[in-house]
Amino acid sequence: MKTKALGLFVVGLLIIGMVASSGIAAEKSYKIGAAVYGLKAEYMRLWTTALERHPAVVSGLANITVFDGNYDASVQQSQFETMVTQGFDAIIFVPIDIEAGAAAVELAASEGIPVIGSNTRVNSDKLTSYIGSDDVQSGAMEADAVLKKIGYKGNIVIIEGPIGQSAQIERRKGNLQVVEQYPDVKVLEMKTANWSRAEAMALMENWLSAHPGKIEGIIGQNDEMALGAIQALKAAGLDPKDFGIAGIDGVTDAMLAVKAGETVSILQDAKAQAQGALDLALRALIGDDYMPQADCWTQYADGMPWGDKLEPIYNVPWTPITLENVDALLEEREALTKR
Template identity: 65%
Template structure:
């Protein structure tokens, strides 16, 4: 009898494994605002490195939103029509993206936000970082370098107007500036996360204001790096300017190592893989006892999984320093 039971159990287990192998993989779409720059390229690549994608139980398709809210809306309609199991959303516009979330919710498809935010109560969950905090941190660095009490002049390179990161990082910038009334903001304009646009703006500002500019607050690294190129092109010394950015992209890490700027690492890998774990969990019907597959939850114990029940998961920022820059660069090899 014992042998018969053991045989029966073995057959049942084999049948279950075969069924699991034959099961159709979950189809998850990632609608990202744009793929021109390194940060979102790192974010997207992290999805492909997720264990569930690697073992074939999940298929991920990344849609390039081309920095256009209407393009993202069309991509949502495609995913809804094709019956995707879940969507990860990185919106270009905090308000316009709400219509896309509404359409997915009406179709019964869970939407997980990541990196940038959308004003919608229908979002299933969100995995990102506190952009107000990073905006304050970068501005405080610049102000600390030029001297809050002594005063000086700064310029601000903003992200795309209407995207949550632009809105919230500017809020953080302004919080820091409010504590330094002797510091003047000479110019403030969007460069749309673009290194080339930021370089052009900075060239114009240097022509207008010359060497009276003391600091550059770049709301991302690409724009800070564009400002550095403009400064070099004008024959000025980068060391005469206090420059900060956000993201921790490879060129910025090298610039930090060279003493040209300050950067704050935004962990694209954690944001993307955390969002994918939540997308899998909700697409699977939130099974009891389900455990996330990514290692990022162990990496950030202050951001516990909590059985997938939280609406918001905030990935901590990591200031790039002389002490950790080589280790961070090693991860880009």
């Protein structure tokens, strides 16, 4: 019996050796963390869903763990410490704060862990690469849409994202670049609602009371806040179609509001930013021989080429949502979110 067992053991070792030498052995699975600023709003949930459906995750090449930062820079710092301690191979970072996030990147870099930024920026020269969209440009695009609706004159309010996050900083810059071109436009209020529909609704209710009959345009630095403002208008018996309103992201309810003629929205491609980030993380780990698996590199090949080496910044183009393309975009959204 012992001789038979030993023989089976030797045969087993030979088979394992043959499989490994023939290249049939399972490919390495990379342990990658995704530290996102928060998951309350639809956009980051879309981003996360897209990441988890990346072909490399489906095949097992990448093993993804998503960390909810709960809109707190200290929580994100703690999560980086956990990922470093647990030996993650790479980290995808969507920071809540452009400055505070630098310490987290520094920590990971000191341990040789590549960090790929996505969606929002961090002021760190230790970041391996970044994929997102030009928020100054989107801020200018939405501001121009609102001012065009009100005839480039009148009173507007601006609902900002979390103060200190790159999207808030850069979208405000874009907003004001356009507003300052028109001396007949006055900004009555500009405050944060932290990307929250509920907070924006409460803020807008206060502004409608403070400036009765005077607000003509509403710039929401994301769709959730623009939608919150629309809810406040409706609750006050006002028709959103009588106002210039714009948001950014292309969340599902915003697309429906575009169809209803209540707002303007600009699509920020969550799938491209998330799946593109994972391709960049795998490229940093495997090398330039790694070929991307996400379709964003084909879709945006002209403006965002894969290239022959890892670049520091990749910008995903914006897509204005119109009556002509909204139904097709809603179909793509349904395909992404259905199980």
